[in-house]
Amino acid sequence: MADIGWGNLTNSEGYGRLGDTKDDYKILTYDDAKVNYSTYMHGAHAMFYSTHDFTLWDLYNTRAAILMQMRFDGLLGFPGGLIDQGEEDVVSGLNRELEEEIGLDLTRFCIKDENHLVSFLHEKKNLVLHFYAKEVSMIEFREIELKSLSAPDFGSEVMGVIRPPLFTMGDGKRGLPAFLTNSFAGNAREELVYAIRHLKLLTDTDLQESLKEFEELMKSKNSSE
Numbered sequence: 001m002a003d004i005g006w007g008n009l010t011n012s013e014g015y016g017r018l019g020d021t022k023d024d025y026k027i028l029t030y031d032d033a034k035v036n037y038s039t040y041m042h043g044a045h046a047m048f049y050s051t052h053d054f055t056l057w058d059l060y061n062t063r064a065a066i067l068m069q070m071r072f073d074g075l076l077g078f079p080g081g082l083i084d085q086g087e088e089d090v091v092s093g094l095n096r097e098l099e100e101e102i103g104l105d106l107t108r109f110c111i112k113d114e115n116h117l118v119s120f121l122h123e124k125k126n127l128v129l130h131f132y133a134k135e136v137s138m139i140e141f142r143e144i145e146l147k148s149l150s151a152p153d154f155g156s157e158v159m160g161v162i163r164p165p166l167f168t169m170g171d172g173k174r175g176l177p178a179f180l181t182n183s184f185a186g187n188a189r190e191e192l193v194y195a196i197r198h199l200k201l202l203t204d205t206d207l208q209e210s211l212k213e214f215e216e217l218m219k220s221k222n223s224s225e
């Protein structure tokens with residue numbers, strides 16, 4: 001394919017380059033990230049979720065609705081992005097991205113520091129990624145989801161919102177294990193798993209089993225390529 005270059009993306013495309021491994025990301029405290037890594041590029045993403053008790057086909061408890069998105073680049077991720085230089089702070093930058101990407105009503109659902117869940121350092125990319133999670137009611141979740149269709153970035157930077165399945169089907173593979181084999185932006189997969197574990201959206205045993213099946217699926221996927 002002809003090299004069409006990066007144009008306006010030249011200065012930021014390196015942050016999203018593929019090939020990261022799980023080990024490239026180290027957990028940092030929020031304070032450490034802000035105080036000791038202030039010269040690094042910072043990015044922030046948010047997970048809106050609502051627990052619910054719906055059982056699909058009288059079989060699978062869906063447990064929680066989580067909002068993720070299909071991005072312009074074919075990767076799955078959470079809404080958010082890089083914090084522009086000159087932006088007051090990380091959450092202000094994140095809320096700006098959320099308004100653009102999912103049309104979030106900031107008067108009701110804006111992200112605050114207290115929603116911070118975890119931060120990661122990618123030393124080689126000089127990048128710090130912050131991750132936030134906000135619980136809303138199921139009615140509010142539906143409202144956020146529907147409003148995303150009329151967000152400024154819908155259809156261009158964001159191709160649609162999706163909900164990851166949290167259950168595992170009878171074959172032990174389809175459902176969450178298969179979902180996790182998709183391609184994710186940055187460390188969005190690890191963030192999703194971290195949130196499921198720390199917000200106790202699945203039991204430790206169920207999550208461990210899903211992760212084991214996911215590893216198996218990845219092995220067979222890689223060996224068939």
Ligand SMILES: O=c1[nH]cnc2c1ncn2[C@@H]1O[C@H](COP(=O)(O)OP(=O)(O)O)[C@@H](O)[C@H]1O
Pocket residue numbers: 012015016017043045076077078079080081082083127129185186187188191
């Ligand atoms: O959901 C996510 N979780 C964690 N990292 C992500 C997620 N989405 C994108 N990234 C990473 O965050 C950085 C910023 O990418 P993003 O495309 O969100 O920002 P931008 O729209 O401001 O360029 C890149 O390193 C990308 O790989």
